[in-house]
Amino acid sequence: MYGYGGYRYMFDWTYLLVLAGLALSLIASANVNGTFKKYSRVRAACGLTGAMAAQKVLQLSGITDVRIEHISGNLTDHYDPRTKVLRLSDSTYASSSIAAVCVAAHECGHAVQHQKGYGPLVLRSTLVPAANFGSTLAWPVFFAGLIFSMRPLLTAGIILFSLAVLFQLVTLPVEFNASSRALKILENGHVLGDSELSIGKKVLGAAAMTYVASLAASILQLLRLVILARGRDRD
Numbered sequence: 485m486y487g488y489g490g491y492r493y494m495f496d497w498t499y500l501l502v503l504a505g506l507a508l509s510l511i512a513s514a515n516v517n518g519t520f521k522k523y524s525r526v527r528a529a530c531g532l533t534g535a536m537a538a539q540k541v542l543q544l545s546g547i548t549d550v551r552i553e554h555i556s557g558n559l560t561d562h563y564d565p566r567t568k569v570l571r572l573s574d575s576t577y578a579s580s581s582i583a584a585v586c587v588a589a590h591e592c593g594h595a596v597q598h599q600k601g602y603g604p605l606v607l608r609s610t611l612v613p614a615a616n617f618g619s620t621l622a623w624p625v626f627f628a629g630l631i632f633s634m635r636p637l638l639t640a641g642i643i644l645f646s647l648a649v650l651f652q653l654v655t656l657p658v659e660f661n662a663s664s665r666a667l668k669i670l671e672n673g674h675v676l677g678d679s680e681l682s683i684g685k686k687v688l689g690a691a692a693m694t695y696v697a698s699l700a701a702s703i704l705q706l707l708r709l710v711i712l713a714r715g716r717d718r719d
């Protein structure tokens with residue numbers, strides 16, 4: 485069953501597209517870790533910890549129904565819209581570094597988006613089930629299409645994978661917008677000074693690049709599926 489055909493597809497040159505995507509993701513992730521580490525050693529002049537900064541940013545935004553909690557791990561910070569809980573990680577919650585204040589404020593940016601019903605965030609939440617469904621089934625369906633030489637299955641696999649790519653595409657404006665809201669609130673509320681804000685831009689910019697890299701990696705994988713399907717058409 486896995487004769488020449490299986491061998492050929494598993495070691496096809498298009499696998500290089502997957503490797504290129506992986507390399508991009510690794511570079512972006514190393515960059516955000518390095519940037520965060522560097523600026524987690526620089527104390528913010530306001531003296532607020534990540535948790536205190538989050539409280540302040542929420543208050544400045546007029547949000548009173550979001551709870552702030554501690555979560556273990558490194559850079560596991562997130563805002564949960566279902567429970568309205570903002571979770572800050574070990575490196576953010578009790579740290580009074582510029583990096584911690586900015587990451588905490590970024591998560592508050594998501595809480596503000598949620599409260600205001602920011603369009604891309606609403607769309608992103610709507611896409612979650614479709615994206616999960618698509619990313620789970622895309623490869624099995626596509627692979628079955630290759631094995632049984634069934635073009636409709638190949639097309640279905642490509643469409644399923646596109647749903648996951650679409651989700652990542654919609655994630656970009658959500659992430660960039662949360663950061664720009666955060667920096668604006670930190671500036672207007674005089675939480676950070678000018679030089680601290682430019683450090684904040686670097687930290688949040690590096691974090692945003694990980695989402696850009698993931699999207700690029702997924703687009704490369706999608707391209708690979710299209711190339712493999714076309715190759716099968718010619719056979």
Ligand SMILES: [Zn+2]
Pocket residue numbers: 590591594659662
């Ligand atoms: Zn975010």
